[in-house]
Amino acid sequence: MALACTQDVILLLGDSLTQGNVERTGLAERLSCVYVRKMDVINRGLSGYQTDWAIPVFEQILAQQHAHRHAPKVQLLTLWFGANDAALPPSTQHVPIARFKSNLVHLVHMVRSPTSAYYSPGTRIVLITPPPVNTYQWTRERAFEETEKYAEAVREVGGQVGVPVADVWTQVWEGAGRDERGCARFLQDGLHLNAAGYEIVFDAVMKIIEATYPEMHYDALQTVFVPWSEVNVDDPRPSLVKRRAM
Amino acid sequence: MALACTQDVILLLGDSLTQGNVERTGLAERLSCVYVRKMDVINRGLSGYQTDWAIPVFEQILAQQHAHRHAPKVQLLTLWFGANDAALPPSTQHVPIARFKSNLVHLVHMVRSPTSAYYSPGTRIVLITPPPVNTYQWTRERAFEETEKYAEAVREVGGQVGVPVADVWTQVWEGAGRDERGCARFLQDGLHLNAAGYEIVFDAVMKIIEATYPEMHYDALQTVFVPWSEVNVDDPRPSLVKRRAM
Numbered sequence: 001m002a003l004a005c006t007q008d009v010i011l012l013l014g015d016s017l018t019q020g021n022v023e024r025t026g027l028a029e030r031l032s033c034v035y036v037r038k039m040d041v042i043n044r045g046l047s048g049y050q051t052d053w054a055i056p057v058f059e060q061i062l063a064q065q066h067a068h069r070h071a072p073k074v075q076l077l078t079l080w081f082g083a084n085d086a087a088l089p090p091s092t093q094h095v096p097i098a099r100f101k102s103n104l105v106h107l108v109h110m111v112r113s114p115t116s117a118y119y120s121p122g123t124r125i126v127l128i129t130p131p132p133v134n135t136y137q138w139t140r141e142r143a144f145e146e147t148e149k150y151a152e153a154v155r156e157v158g159g160q161v162g163v164p165v166a167d168v169w170t171q172v173w174e175g176a177g178r179d180e181r182g183c184a185r186f187l188q189d190g191l192h193l194n195a196a197g198y199e200i201v202f203d204a205v206m207k208i209i210e211a212t213y214p215e216m217h218y219d220a221l222q223t224v225f226v227p228w229s230e231v232n233v234d235d236p237r238p239s240l241v242k243r244r245a246m
Numbered sequence: 247m248a249l250a251c252t253q254d255v256i257l258l259l260g261d262s263l264t265q266g267n268v269e270r271t272g273l274a275e276r277l278s279c280v281y282v283r284k285m286d287v288i289n290r291g292l293s294g295y296q297t298d299w300a301i302p303v304f305e306q307i308l309a310q311q312h313a314h315r316h317a318p319k320v321q322l323l324t325l326w327f328g329a330n331d332a333a334l335p336p337s338t339q340h341v342p343i344a345r346f347k348s349n350l351v352h353l354v355h356m357v358r359s360p361t362s363a364y365y366s367p368g369t370r371i372v373l374i375t376p377p378p379v380n381t382y383q384w385t386r387e388r389a390f391e392e393t394e395k396y397a398e399a400v401r402e403v404g405g406q407v408g409v410p411v412a413d414v415w416t417q418v419w420e421g422a423g424r425d426e427r428g429c430a431r432f433l434q435d436g437l438h439l440n441a442a443g444y445e446i447v448f449d450a451v452m453k454i455i456e457a458t459y460p461e462m463h464y465d466a467l468q469t470v471f472v473p474w475s476e477v478n479v480d481d482p483r484p485s486l487v488k489r490r491a492m
């Protein structure tokens with residue numbers, strides 16, 4: 001038994017911050033709740049991964065052209081990396097900042113470039129910056145200033161390729177009163193977000209959707225199957241044919 | 247851009263109890279967290295729907311044979327109905343108990359019968375009983391004894407077709423000290439579960455997986471993409487080829 005393509009999807013590509021699962025308060029869970037019956041939210045967060053490793057993964061999680069007809073269409077894609085790329089050498093996770101930026105551009109071009117095998121002009125993209133690291137909480141292989149540079153790199157890439165950026169780094173930093181120790185309010189362990197941190201992420205992504213992709217806002221979509229009160233009780237079948245959410 | 251079939255899925259078909267979204271503590275969220283990077287959990291809960299309306303929906307959310315190759319494979323299916331079928335006449339949601347039972351059998355046969363267009367001998371099925379209704383909280387169109395009968399009907403169908411039943415009704419009832427008012431501990435409004443109620447549901451489903459489908463337990467599965475510490479740093483690509491979770 002296989003799943004049909006009833007709902008388009010929101011695809012989340014990233015590292016442990018995307019993978020989430022902290023008390024079920026992560027980005028995927030929050031988006032799933034508001035988009036229920038409208039879009040499936042597909043969590044492709046891979047704990048510990050950085051952009052060097054994300055590229056071969058991204059190639060595999062996207063359908064090849066011949067399979068497109070039966071595969072769920074990606075209407076929105078979030079790209080959220082940097083937290084592990086910013087690991088300090090000699091960590092095997094470390095990706096030099098210039099390559100981090102070119103990797104991000106590569107991920108965007110896989111979707112945006114007409115010559116790409118994955119070209120998809122209809123897919124909306126949101127870049128997300130990594131949150132600040134609180135090195136008083138997280139003492140291994142990270143430096144506050146280094147992660148800050150990677151967050152800045154995400155903003156630069158966004159400007160360069162014309163993709164909106166959900167600037168989690170800055171919003172957590174401001175929320176923490178511009179104090180590294182204050183970031184503990186939003187981080188469970190100095191690197192990973194807690195529920196308050198994910199609330200910032202969700203709000204930032206939703207603000208971008210509202211401003212840049214309003215047609216993708218959950219309130220602008222209809223449920224694929226009609227609300228139960230609209231089912232034609234005398235002849236249900238025709239009223240139960242799936243509709244496009246958008 | 248379309249999604250490739252990287253992960254098999256756990257499909258949840260049901261009504262508002264499946265649709266969930268109460269503070270993100272629903273069944274889908276709980277399963278998504280433990281199966282992250284192993285199985286996608288697809289929420290096809292439709293608030294207000296009963297089994298008459300679920301059948302045409304189920305036909306559409308399953309892939310037809312020719313599309314199977316590119317569509318995610320359903321390894322586990324939960325069928326959770328009864329809460330709306332048990333609505334009292336003249337509610338348009340009401341489904342007489344005999345038809346409720348034959349509808350449930352029909353849904354199971356769609357998967358189990360070799361002559362079905364959706365025949366899938368490899369798909370594991372779990373039936374779930376509706377929780378008790380607390381009519382001191384929920385005063386419209388429901389009766390405690392009526393929903394109890396529909397829960398019993400689910401158990402009977404399970405025995406008849408050989409599908410294990412997660413008996414949420416009984417477990418909530420026992421947890422409430424066999425007292426209708428006591429069910430408020432597990433219900434947010436007398437009909438829909440709260441976080442404590444969903445914990446019972448999740449535990450009941452996981453116990454069935456452990457006992458009947460142990461190969462599907464999240465601890466028995468591997469991540470589709472290797473844990474980051476197993477990526478071959480010198481030659482990442484071959485180590486980043488997707489694997490089967492099972």
